[in-house]
Amino acid sequence: MDASPRPLRVILSSILAFVVAACSGAATDPTVSPSPSPAPSATPAVSPATGPTASPAPAFPVTIVDDEGTSVDIPCEPRRIVSLTPATTEILFAIGAGDRVVATTDFDDYPPEAVELPDVASFTSVDVEQIVGLEADLVIAGGNNFNDPEAIARLRSLGVPVVVTYAADVEGVLRDIELVGSSVGRRDQARDLVASMRAGFDQVARATRDRERPRVFYELDATSEIYTAADDSFIEEMIDLAGGDPITTGSTTSFSISLERLIDADPELILLGDAAYGVTPDQVAQRSGWAVMTAVHDGRIEPVDDVVITRPGPRLVEGLRQLAGAIHPDVDLPSPVPVP
Amino acid sequence: MIGDSRDSPLVRLDGISVRYGDRRVLDSVDLSIARGERIALIGPNGAGKSTLLRVASGLLRPTIGRADLDGSSVETLERIEIARRLAVVPQQATLPFATRVEEVVALGRLPHEHPLRGPRASDRAAIAAAIERVGVGHLLGRDARELSLGERQLVLIALAVAQATPLLVLDEPTVHLDLRHQVGTMELLVDLNERDGTTILAVLHDLGLAAHFFPRLVLLDAGRVVADGPPHEVLGPDRIREVFGVDPALVRLRD
Amino acid sequence: MATRGESLGATQLALARTGALRGRPLLVVGGGLVALALALVLGVGFGSVAIEPADTVAILAQRLLGLDLGREWTAATETIVMDLRLPRVLTAMVVGLGLAVAGATFQGLLRNPLADPYVLGTASGAALGAAIAVLIPVRAVFLEFGLLHGFAFVGALVSVYTVYRLSRSSGLAPLTSLLLTGYAVGSLLAAGLAMAMYLSGAALRQIFSYLLGSFDAASWVRLGGALPIVLGASLAILLRARALNGLLLGEETAANLGVDVSRERAILLALASLATAAAVAISGLIGFVGLVVPHVVRLVVGPSARLVLPVSALGGAALLAYADLAARMLGEIPVGVVTAVIGAPFFLLLLRRARAGYEL
Numbered sequence: 007m008d009a010s011p012r013p014l015r016v017i018l019s020s021i022l023a024f025v026v027a028a029c030s031g032a033a034t035d036p037t038v039s040p041s042p043s044p045a046p047s048a049t050p051a052v053s054p055a056t057g058p059t060a061s062p063a064p065a066f067p068v069t070i071v072d073d074e075g076t077s078v079d080i081p082c083e084p085r086r087i088v089s090l091t092p093a094t095t096e097i098l099f100a101i102g103a104g105d106r107v108v109a110t111t112d113f114d115d116y117p118p119e120a121v122e123l124p125d126v127a128s129f130t131s132v133d134v135e136q137i138v139g140l141e142a143d144l145v146i147a148g149g150n151n152f153n154d155p156e157a158i159a160r161l162r163s164l165g166v167p168v169v170v171t172y173a174a175d176v177e178g179v180l181r182d183i184e185l186v187g188s189s190v191g192r193r194d195q196a197r198d199l200v201a202s203m204r205a206g207f208d209q210v211a212r213a214t215r216d217r218e219r220p221r222v223f224y225e226l227d228a229t230s231e232i233y234t235a236a237d238d239s240f241i242e243e244m245i246d247l248a249g250g251d252p253i254t255t256g257s258t259t260s261f262s263i264s265l266e267r268l269i270d271a272d273p274e275l276i277l278l279g280d281a282a283y284g285v286t287p288d289q290v291a292q293r294s295g296w297a298v299m300t301a302v303h304d305g306r307i308e309p310v311d312d313v314v315i316t317r318p319g320p321r322l323v324e325g326l327r328q329l330a331g332a333i334h335p336d337v338d339l340p341s342p343v344p345v346p
Numbered sequence: 347m348i349g350d351s352r353d354s355p356l357v358r359l360d361g362i363s364v365r366y367g368d369r370r371v372l373d374s375v376d377l378s379i380a381r382g383e384r385i386a387l388i389g390p391n392g393a394g395k396s397t398l399l400r401v402a403s404g405l406l407r408p409t410i411g412r413a414d415l416d417g418s419s420v421e422t423l424e425r426i427e428i429a430r431r432l433a434v435v436p437q438q439a440t441l442p443f444a445t446r447v448e449e450v451v452a453l454g455r456l457p458h459e460h461p462l463r464g465p466r467a468s469d470r471a472a473i474a475a476a477i478e479r480v481g482v483g484h485l486l487g488r489d490a491r492e493l494s495l496g497e498r499q500l501v502l503i504a505l506a507v508a509q510a511t512p513l514l515v516l517d518e519p520t521v522h523l524d525l526r527h528q529v530g531t532m533e534l535l536v537d538l539n540e541r542d543g544t545t546i547l548a549v550l551h552d553l554g555l556a557a558h559f560f561p562r563l564v565l566l567d568a569g570r571v572v573a574d575g576p577p578h579e580v581l582g583p584d585r586i587r588e589v590f591g592v593d594p595a596l597v598r599l600r601d
Numbered sequence: 602m603a604t605r606g607e608s609l610g611a612t613q614l615a616l617a618r619t620g621a622l623r624g625r626p627l628l629v630v631g632g633g634l635v636a637l638a639l640a641l642v643l644g645v646g647f648g649s650v651a652i653e654p655a656d657t658v659a660i661l662a663q664r665l666l667g668l669d670l671g672r673e674w675t676a677a678t679e680t681i682v683m684d685l686r687l688p689r690v691l692t693a694m695v696v697g698l699g700l701a702v703a704g705a706t707f708q709g710l711l712r713n714p715l716a717d718p719y720v721l722g723t724a725s726g727a728a729l730g731a732a733i734a735v736l737i738p739v740r741a742v743f744l745e746f747g748l749l750h751g752f753a754f755v756g757a758l759v760s761v762y763t764v765y766r767l768s769r770s771s772g773l774a775p776l777t778s779l780l781l782t783g784y785a786v787g788s789l790l791a792a793g794l795a796m797a798m799y800l801s802g803a804a805l806r807q808i809f810s811y812l813l814g815s816f817d818a819a820s821w822v823r824l825g826g827a828l829p830i831v832l833g834a835s836l837a838i839l840l841r842a843r844a845l846n847g848l849l850l851g852e853e854t855a856a857n858l859g860v861d862v863s864r865e866r867a868i869l870l871a872l873a874s875l876a877t878a879a880a881v882a883i884s885g886l887i888g889f890v891g892l893v894v895p896h897v898v899r900l901v902v903g904p905s906a907r908l909v910l911p912v913s914a915l916g917g918a919a920l921l922a923y924a925d926l927a928a929r930m931l932g933e934i935p936v937g938v939v940t941a942v943i944g945a946p947f948f949l950l951l952l953r954r955a956r957a958g959y960e961l
Contacts, residue, residue, distance in 0.1 A: 130806070131817065131933055135685050139650035141677045151803040154810070156818040163745060163820060164684055259802055405856055429859030436857070439850040442712045443904040452905075456847050457859040462840060464907050474613040509858070 065191040072185065073172040074149050080167050083191040084144035088137050090127050091148040093179075093319035094171065095120045097186045098146075100320040101195040108140050115313070116321075132157035134164075142166055146186060171318075175243050179318040180204070199320060206323035207247065210330045213337050214249025222250035222333060223273035223301065226312075227280050228293075231262045241279075244315060248329035249337075250275070265295055276301040277332055279316070281309030308332045354417050356381050356513055356545050362401055362411035364394070364569075371397050372408070373569040379547060381512065384539045386556035387549045388580075389566035390590055395549045398566065399517055402547070404428045416512070429457035433509035435516045436502050440491075447485045447493070447501050451477055454508030476508035479542075480534060496527035503534065514538065516548040520555065528552070532559040553590075553597050557581055565589065626908050629901055633915030637694065640922035644690035645682060647926060652678055661687075684821070692819035692827075692883065693925040693936075694918035697890055699831035699880040701917025704891025705898070705909050706838050706873040709845040710866060711776050714951065717892035718877040721783035721870075722760035725790030727881045730756020731811045732797035735804045745822040749811070750882045757878035760790060765870060775852070775866070813935035814885035816925050823883045830879035834872045835914060841869060845906035887937045889944025890917050890924075896951060 067081045086108045089095040095110050099117050112125035126136045132154050137145060138161075145161055147153040149172030161168050169189050173179040180200045187196020222245050226233040235241035237258045245252035253271040255263045276299070278285050287307035296302050310332055315325035327339055357379040364372040372394045379385060387395050400406035401413050404420040413420040416431050423431075433454070441450075454476065455469040465473070477483050482500050485493065490501055499519060506514055516535075520528040532555055538544045550556040556563055557577035565573040565580050567589045573580040583594035590597075646657045659672040660682045703718035711720070719725075730752035741748050768775070768782040798808055838845075844865040847855035852862045877891075894916045895909060902908040921936070924943065928936040 130810075133649050133933075134817070135681050136649045138677055138680050138685065141675070151806060154817075155807065159742075159745070159747075160818060160820065163822075164680055403857060405853065424859075425856060425861050426859035429857060432857075434854075434857040436850050436854040439854055440712075441849060442708070442714050443849075443899055445849065445904050449903055449905065450850070453846065453849060453854075453858060456843060459843070461843050464843075464905075471613070 065188075065193065068188065070169055070185065070189050072149075072170045073178075073182065074170045076170065078167045078169050078189075080144060080189060082143075084167075084189070086140060086142050086144070087190060088126060088140065088142040088145045089114075089120075090132060090145060090153045091171070092116065093182075093317045094146045094148070094186060096317070096319035096321060097183050097196075097199075098190065100199055101183070101187050101190075101192040103190045103192050106190065108142060109137065127153065130154075132161075134160050137161060137166065138164060144169070144189060146171060146189065148172065173240075173318040175240060176207070176247065176322065179322055182318060183320065203320070203323050207326060210249075210323075210326050210339065211247060213339055214330055214334050217249055217334055217337070219249055219251040220274040220333060221253055221272065221300075222275045222277060223253045223268065223271070224277045224279055225285070225290075226261065227283075228285070228290075232265060232268060233261045234263050234268075236261050240318070241316060244326060244329055245333070248326055248333050250329070250333040269295065269298060273299055273301045274304070274306065275333060276307045277329070278307065278309045279312040282312060285309075355379055355414075356383075356416055357402055357547070358414040359398070359402060360412045360414070362398070362408045362413065364397055364401065364406065365409045370569050372401070375411070375566075375569070375571055377564060377571065377574075379513075379545060381545055382539070382543050383562060384536070384546045384560055385548070385562045385564060386560035387547065387564050387566065388551070388553060388556050389572075392568075393566040394569040395566055396517055399434070399515055399547070399549060403432055403434055403515065426457050429509070429511075431511055432513045432515060433506040433511040435506040435514070435519055437517055438498075438522065439502075444489045444491065447482060447488050447490050448473065448477065450490045450501050451482075451504045451508050454505040454510075457509065472510055473508050476504045476510075479538075480504040480507055495522045496524065496530075499523060499527065499531060500534075503531070507538065511544075513545045513547065516546070518549050518551060520550070520552060528555060535559065553581060553586075626902060626912070629908075629912055630915065633912060633919060636919040637915060637922070640694070640919050640926070641690055644693070644922050644926050645686045647929060648681065648686055649929075650678075650681055652681065657682055688821045688824050689816045689819040689925070690922055692824050693816050693921045695824060695828050695831050696816075696880040696884045696887065697894075697917035697919070697921025698914045699827075699835060699876040699917075700887065700891040700921070701894040701898075701913040702835040702838060702910055703873040703877045703880075704917075705895035705906070705913045706845065706869055707891075708895055709848055709906060709909075710869050710873070711780060712848065712851070713776075713780070714896065715892070716780075717888070718873065718880075719787075719886070719888070719891070721764045721779060721874070722787040722790060723757040723874060723877045723881065724886050725787040725794065726760025727753040727757040727878065728808075728812055728886060729760075729790045729794045729797065730754070731885075732794050732801065732808045735807050735811075736797055736801055744826070745820055746826060749807075750823070750826075753811070754878045754882035757881055758874060760786060761870070761874040761878075765867070775863075810935070811885040812937075814881075814887035814937035815935055816884055819883070827879045827883045831876050834876040834879075835910070838869060838872045838876075839907075839910045841865065841872075842906035842910060845869065845910075846904075849904065885937070887921070887940055889940040889948070890921055893944045893947050894920055896947075 066083050067079065070078045070080060072078055085106055087098060087103065087106050088109045089098055089107055090111060092111065092114045095107065095114050096116055098104055098107050099120060104119060107120065107123060109124045109126040110120050111127040113129065114120050124136070124140070126133045126140070134157050145166055145168045147158050147168055147170050149170045158168050158170060169185065171182040171185060173182050180203060183200050184193070184196045187193045224235055224241050224245060235245070235252055235254050237254045237256065239254070242252045242254050253268065253273055255261060256267065276290060278287070278290065287309070290296060290307050291302050301307060310328055311325070314321045315329060330337060330339065355378045357377070359375055359377040362372050362375040363370065375398060387398065389395055397406065401408050402415070404413070404423065404425070407421070415423065415428060420428065452465060452473050455465055455472060459465045459469045477486070480500055480503050482497070482504050485497060485501065490498065493501065503519070520531055523531065535546050535548065536559055539546050548560070561576060563573070563575070563577050563580040564571060565585070572589060573585060581597070586592065586594040586597055645661065646652070646654050656672055656674045656678060659670040660674060660679055662668040662670050664683055700718050704716070707716040707718060707720055708714055731749050734748035734752035737748060739748065764779065764783045764786045767786065768778040771778040771782065773781070798805055801808055844860050847858045847860040856862050895913045898909055898912045898916050902912055921940070924939040925936050928934050928939045
């Protein structure tokens with residue numbers, strides 16, 4: 007009777023020992039319990055006694071299904087994370103994994119600690135060699151060709167886990183925050199962040215609910231052609247949530263709109279997403295043919311911070327509040343729910 | 347039957363007719379060339395002289411008739427086998443790259459050289475011999491594209507000589523040459539024929555050169571062989587008037 | 602005229618003398634191999650991560666030759682050297698080899714010093730294939746070859762085949778017909794490419810980086826797929842060097858010298874296109890290598906294909922390996938830009954020196 011379970015336990019403990027040894031980069035002590043219970047959680051901060059979501063299930067090893075449907079195996083808690091999108095960097099810092107980020111892109115700008123990190127990617131390319139040289143154990147990249155898909159494939163072929171995120175709408179952003187959280191062993195913190203963001207969204211929705219929705223034109227760029235929100239796009243949804251009636255291009259794939267169509271749509275409010283590039287309300291008012299628009303006539307041309315409005319990260323609530331504030335200046339939004 | 351008897355003709359054309367649609371370029375041409383002969387093919391423009399050469403070298407298949415080269419039908423021979431029996435002096439050919447005179451002459455050994463390793467010692471000897479024989483040794487190392495027309499012509503003849511075939515064919519080799527080079531080329535051909543026994547078949551437009559340097563003339567007109575024999579027989583004044591349409595006094599023949 | 606005074610021996614001596622440099626292929630080949638070896642070492646030694654040269658050598662010695670030089674290195678360093686840099690440098694060499702050999706072949710085949718591997722529509726066909734692959738929202742990967750590589754390869758071959766078949770129905774001389782048809786088909790495909798790029802949206806960058814050519818995505822698997830095709834086709838062309846030489850004075854002369862012209866033309870075209878298609882499938886469209894290398898080689902070894910082909914192979918491999926190194930050192934500029942910067946001035950020089958003696 008005693009003899010039969012013993013080989014099973016020996017086998018299991020050997021497997022566990024192997025798993026723990028493979029994650030030897032982790033700063034945890036490799037205690038191996040002889041009982042066939044799961045390996046101890048590698049996250050030191052979570053103790054089963056505290057927190058509303060005390061989950062006894064181990065965080066690692068885990069298989070993440072990323073936004074492209076790829077199953078990514080992450081054997082142990084990542085200690086050397088590379089973020090290839092600015093939004094991911096913000097998420098990582100917001101959920102308390104910022105100290106484990108070893109490299110970002112050269113166009114990351116928030117938070118300030120992230121800017122100083124080594125750059126391993128630019129708009130056009132990803133430096134696979136440097137990522138390997140940094141011994142990254144997790145890379146989080148942007149889908150829809152944000153990062154070079156060939157580089158992502160290359161990293162995966164070299165054994166580096168790469169999780170690809172892509173959020174087409176606000177709900178997608180919230181999912182991505184949880185996805186990132188699960189990937190780095192900060193699932194609970196991610197869930198908390200998402201909850202507070204939802205609260206922020208709801209707050210704005212409630213405040214602007216019964217108000218008239220002005221026609222809003224969100225300008226992405228107007229140096230040659232006029233670029234604005236496409237149909238079913240992220241920006242369209244944000245404006246809608248902020249209590250506006252967004253003017254779109256009429257196509258789901260094209261971001262350009264003709265001046266004719268814009269004049270015909272007659273915006274009541276023009277938001278300058280390209281304000282950071284030096285576009286001012288005065289310049290807009292002087293554009294030939296634009297004077298006929300209600301927005302120009304009423305002087306309702308507002309610069310906005312494009313980054314917080316469009317970046318699919320933790321500051322999206324701030325962006326939504328900014329939009330709501332521009333669209334409904336008279337609305338009183340109580341102070342925001344604290345975001346980490 | 348692949349005969350190599352000294353009695354059988356080197357080239358035999360039997361009843362060759364070439365038709366393009368309704369046009370008869372060659373009509374029932376019979377021609378027999380024995381080893382060691384020196385023949386000039388003459389006739390007005392459009393008579394079919396170049397076409398006849400093409401049929402003899404297998405580049406053109408006749409509509410009717412049969413062409414034999416050294417006892418074998420041209421149709422049954424591989425191109426490389428034909429190239430070992432018959433050398434055609436290239437006409438004004440352009441070179442896309444800088445090519446030295448000796449490299450041009452070396453092309454003549456293509457049918458003989460090893461397919462992979464290229465020219466053997468025997469090939470190199472043949473090239474040197476051809477250069478020497480034709481007398482272009484002073485042009486060695488020069489870019490063939492920079493030669494004068496006369497010099498280029500000699501180099502091309504050297505190429506054909508290097509090919510070391512029993513039959514040498516030329517299509518209007520003197521067209522762009524001045525008188526001195528024309529005569530020089532003719533003298534070379536006579537020399538190759540008399541000293542080395544090379545059979546020569548040349549298309550010429552200059553009746554005077556043809557009559558003086560070639561013991562046998564074949565006169566083509568409108569695709570038919572009108573006359574075949576020694577110059578004084580072939581180029582009688584009536585014939586000249588009839589075939590060429592000019593005053594026979596214009597053609598000076600030397601006996 | 603006939604210099605009968607010269608003895609045969611003197612002529613042979615003169616021949617040997619003037620052929621002095623050209624008759625030393627061993628020296629040239631040796632030089633090419635040294636250049637290649639140097640390119641390999643430099644290429645593997647340089648990258649965005651600083652690795653001590655001694656470590657690089659030690660890793661190579663251990664993995665390739667089984668020698669233990671008593672040094673230690675991290676797994677990451679070994680991955681960088683063996684899985685990133687080494688296949689990259691070797692890929693650049695294989696692609697350079699294929700393009701140079703194909704370029705030399707097309708130049709000889711078409712008797713045109715301005716010909717390059719792309720002259721018969723291969724580039725446009727490959728680019729359009731790649732663009733279509735990028736647009737299709739299907740992700741199919743076999744080994745490490747995606748839709749892009751497959752479509753580019755097929756696109757290159759299909760366009761050459763189309764050009765070949767169309768050109769045969771023209772009444773013009775075969776070479777002229779090939780070139781003109783190649784131009785026409787190439788333009789049509791380029792229009793298709795422009796349309797595809799217009800519709801591509803976010804994927805435009807992918808298409809564009811393919812057009813510029815790069816070795817960023819080089820890997821052992823991809824090299825393993827392309828290498829047999831490139832080397833096999835190049836070797837097969839080399840075995841037909843005699844036919845290529847015969848074509849120097851034109852197709853009729855070639856026939857008179859024993860070359861089966863139409864058959865050789867088809868075979869050489871197919872082989873050179875295969876090598877080109879395999880090269881562009883894994884590296885995109887890199888220009889000037891196929892055009893420039895054969896000409897430089899001819900200046901040194903003469904026009905005989907038996908020398909031009911292998912030496913061009915070496916030269917192309919070395920050139921592209923060095924170009925890729927330069928591209929990386931100058932900050933990740935596309936390798937096609939480097940080859941253009943080297944090649945375009947040379948091309949202009951070529952035009953100035955070109956004689957009226959070539960057919961078009």
